[in-house]
Amino acid sequence: MRYIIIGAGAIGGTVGGRLAEFGHEVVLVARGAHHDALRDEGLRLTTTEGTRTHRLPVVTGPAELGELRADDVLFLAVKTQDSTAALDAWSGRPVAGGGTAGQRLPLVCAQNGVESERMALRRFRRVYAMCVYLPASHVEPGAVAAPNGPYTGMLHLGRYPHGTDGTAAQIAADLESAKFLAPVVPDVLRWKYGKLLSNLANAIEAATGTIKDDAGRALFARARAEGEAVLAAAGIEVAGDAEQQEARAEVRFDPFDGSERGGGSSWQSLTRGTGTIESDYLNGEIALLGRLHGVATPVNDALQEVANAFARERRPAGSMTVAELTELVERAEPVADTDPGA
Secondary structure (H helix, E strand, C coil), X not given: CXXXXXXXXXXXXXXXXXXXXXXXXXXXXXXXXXXXXXXXXXXXXXXXXXXXXXXXXXXXXXXXXXXXXXXXXXXXXXXXXXXXXXXXXXHCCEECCCCEHHHHCEEEECCCCCCHHHHHHCCCCEEEEEEEECCCEEXXXXXXXXXXXXXCEEEEEEECCCCCCHHHHHHXXXXXXXXXXXXXXXXXXXXXXXXXXXXXXXXXXXXXXXXXXXXXXXXXXXXXXXXXXXXXXXXXXXXXXXXXXXXXXXXXXXXXXXXXXXXXXXXHHHHHCCCCCHHHXXXXXXXXXXXXXXXXXXXXXXXXXXHHHHHHHCCCCCCCCHHHXXXXXXXXXXXXXXXXXX
């Protein structure tokens, strides 16, 4: 198999670098300054073993690869707000022997949230969902850090919307050869919804920095309680905290230089100044389900709005205090669902 990593950032760069390190064929897909750094200097991947530079093929899009191979695996690791453009770019590409990528090739959605799989299934026949637990950072072009051990990450994998098959087993075997844990499970969405509840903290981190005090933890607990209520109302099964912690016990943040872990993926988006953030598909997913099932979600509504404002206005990550953010949340009240013309 050749792995085409669409979005070679924190997650994609780590997975691609590790696979290449252990002998698997990898192509990286990136844009802008990150693409240029990867092309000119290689991928600098920091793990618990230190920093290695991987000189890998890198492209900005599918046209540079020409006809795709029948053994290609497309590994989608862009943020969800970038999924539609990426899926449209790759789904119609021709594959050796006939047909298109959307008709023939497996696509793995290695992203936060639960929306990209639905987007992908409109364009690809063979969609795989992946629940990613892989503390990693990408804030500098060409550089990715994932100092976790003894395994680099936990990557639950399965067919979307459910089930397993031989392709999933082969992908998992390749990942496990590269220092990942990669259980193949028939209910991968149960794990992704469990991760979604944790990702409700991303907006808090983006605005105020890493959550370290009781006030930040209390705000996250309120957002999570809304999420749990919404998922229960929707009848969605979720992997519990104890089950997740047990599964991830062998993926521990362990930097050799003693540094502290930085912010999560949303904080990193702000730090890189991308102008976008994934909150519509994290806190916004809870808001959507709340509206569909009649559950008020004022905390997640407010966090989604604040995170989007930070990205739109390119405000520095962590430039708001927890007290200021909590005050904004307190002022947010559920808007009554009324018809102004009634």
